[in-house]
Amino acid sequence: MFKTRFTETFGIEHPIVQGGMQWVGRAELVAAVANAGALGCITALTQPTPEDLVKEIERCRELTDKPFGVNLTILPSITPPPYAEYAQAIVEGGVKIVETAGNNPTEFLKIFKPAGVKVIHKATTVRHALKAESIGVDAVSVDGLDCAGHPGEDDVTNLVLIPAAADKMSIPIIASGGIGDARGLVAALALGADAVNMGTRFMCTVESPIHDNIKQHIVQADERQTQHIFRSFRNTARVARNAISEQVVEIEKNGGQFEDVKDLVSGARGKTVYEKGDPDAGIWTAGLVQGLIHDVPTCQELVERMITEAEAIITERLSGLLATPVAG
Structure with missing residues (x-):
């Protein structure tokens, strides 16, 4: 078992997050992640309307009694979705954890915070992570170059980005990008992160709602x-x-x-x-971590394997690298 600022702040058993993924973050996957002791997030804009999001939240509650979150990605658009209505649907649905991404979420914190909702914001640079901290989010998911989707324009890998953020921040940090097994979890914790976010890895699980x-x-x-x-x-x-x-x-x-x-x-x-199920039918996201994915386990199997193997890496491999002190 791992106890970190993330697990303590958000009341989640394991420091593992399944973040929002368009068309993928649906109730069956989110509930399976939650039941495994990690944090799963419904993708709000996968649902056609705020009313549909309320129904998806209810469907998730029928599948788990564990905490779960909702991702709300806020992007500029000629005809933007009714973001405020989606945010209100999250509050009315009784969800207490939200992952925001895209634009500055200040206006939405005014909806979430009075309702006791904890907010994780995605950032691809240290400066944006610091800005998110300054406006009052509860944690930041820092996305390195390895990640699927939008990594920003600075091309900084997590090997540098996570410790650079950890040096300057006081709220929990979630490492995102290039993580798909116990080795990535241990490495992220060593770099200063309090949890890891996995997208592509959770796409390759039994409960993932894709072909x-x-x-x-x-x-x-x-x-x-x-x-x-x-x-x-x-x-x-x-x-x-x-x-x-x-x-x-x-x-x-x-x-x-x-x-x-x-x-x-x-x-x-x-x-x-x-x-x-046609991989050439359109554009779809996948991270570099697909090179480390070799099976399609259940979410329970995946999370349990990661935690068990991470403990072994720390207690056996890493501790075994320490030189035995020479008696004086």
């Missing part, structure tokens, strides 16, 4: 089979390397604009990947 073809595709892939798109637009995203991502990168290299790729990268096509 088995995609799970097996990740199992067979290695660490080289991801790709950065949108670099020329200063909105970098790490995705699974496939026919569509190769096409997007080629268009960018030739000076193309977002209008030239928007149909290729549409969310509807990405959703089809997970539903139909």
Whole structure:
């Protein structure tokens, strides 16, 4: 068992988080993560309306009596979703942990904090993590270059990013990106993190609500089979390397604009990947950690394995590296 600032602050048994993932963070996965003693998060915007989110929260409660959270990603848009209504749905649903991402969540803290909701905010730089701390979030999930989705534009790996954040912050830090087993958990704790966030690893579990073809595709892939798109637009995203991502990168290299790729990268096509099981049907996210994923366990098996193996790494391997003091 591990006792950290994260487990104490959020009342979670193990320092492991399944963060929000579009089309993936649904009740069956979140409840399975929660039942395993980790923190699972429903992805709010996977639900078409705030009313649907309330129903998904209720569905999750039918599957677990353990704490779980909701991810609310706030991004600029020509026709933005009703973010405030989603936030209110989270409060009315009685959820006490929220993971925010994207834009500064200050306005939403005014909704969450009076309701006793603890907020984790995602950041890809130390300066953004410090800003999140200054506005009153309860923890920061720090995303390094290895992560799936948006790693920011600075290309800093967690080996540097986590200790750099830990040196300056007083609230719990969650390491995100490149973590999929006990070795990553122990390394993150050694670097100064209080927990780890895993996305791609939790996609490859029995309870993950995506097509088995995609799970097996990740199992067979290695660490080289991801790709950065949108670099020329200063909105970098790490995705699974496939026919569509190769096409997007080629268009960018030739000076193309977002209008030239928007149909290729549409969310509807990405959703089809997970539903139909064709890895080339659209853009979908995967992290470098897929090179460390070799099976599709249940969430319970995965979490138990990570904790057991992490304890063994610390008590057996690492302690065994200490030189025996020589008697004077």
